[in-house]
Amino acid sequence: MNAGLTDKRWDEYDVLIKTQVTDYAKRFKALENKMDWKIIKAMVWTESGGVTSPQWKTRAMQIGNSGDPAFAVLKDLQEGSDLVMSVELKLALKSESVEKPELNIKAGIAYLYTKMVKTLFQSVLDAKDSKTYEYTVIAGDSLDKIAKKVGSTIEELRASNPGSTGIIRPGQKFKYRKAAIIRVITGWREFTIDTIADAYNGGGDASYAEKLTYITTVLFPKLVR
């Protein structure tokens, strides 16, 4: 890593990283001034091994390594990554090679934000259908069965029919709106070197946070350009 002190090539992805961090802050107001782009620069150094390593020009953030879950999480829109990624990135991951270092870095940043976002599965009303429907209970029904049958959720049935969700009987009527259980963003973890290291590295490298700290606090202030 010390080789990066005097070699300008180690700054190759600075503009890309800054642009990405700015873009996330624009799309998610809660992220304004939360993320220091230099921590991601330090991650690229750590993940790739630097400009002399083959990874620098391929999988700079190690997305797409064999056996690594990150690429599948992003490509299959799992773990809330569908909420975090831009439309452009989702398309790029389907159509372009993640071996390109620029896309690899974008994917790596998206994976980091996916791991930093807090999400919950919640009942959300169908925004395109504001109509209130009514369902008449038949023998063998349960709230769960009704919700599935009518395209709503147990939470919505309870909310629209307060006091009538204990024992249900045939003939009983339930009002409801169309709803679904979907993942929603509820907040973000605090962006510190420790939380970032945990989120991205998953505890695989016990020294990961120390490496990021060393690069950002010891090396970066001494860069000669």
Next chain:
Amino acid sequence: MLRLLLITAAILIFPACQTTNTKNPPQKSLVLGDQKKLTQHFATLGYTTPDRNLVALIHVCTLEIAQHAYPVIDLRELAKSPNSPRGINRIMVLNEKLEKLNAIDYTKGRPLHCKNNKLYLGAEVQLSEFPEPGNVLTFDRNGSAVQLEMIDTSHWF
């Protein structure tokens, strides 16, 4: 001294024995205490990934819910990479046939101890099913986590 050695050996060889007095103990309890067989069993069922390095596969304890046993496994793998490999750590809750009922990813909150239907963790975890992070998980008879609480370790057990 001999007695102490025997007790130590028993704990090392049969960790599953500490776990349950249920009417239906795990049918493959010997597998739980045999690292090689447990590893083979997980590989056969596809619970481990050949492209990763398996670094830990430990039967930690057994949950006891409605007189059924649910072994808890701490599974840790490393993605193969030249620099700072990513860790993939999972708490696996199994049924009595040692099939996966639930898998919960963690970074630092490794499973430590079972008591009835509660699993105590080494650090907090954040799960998308629950609004707040916590260090004690409660499970139902399907092996699903139904509660995540933050309990000070001085109030454990």
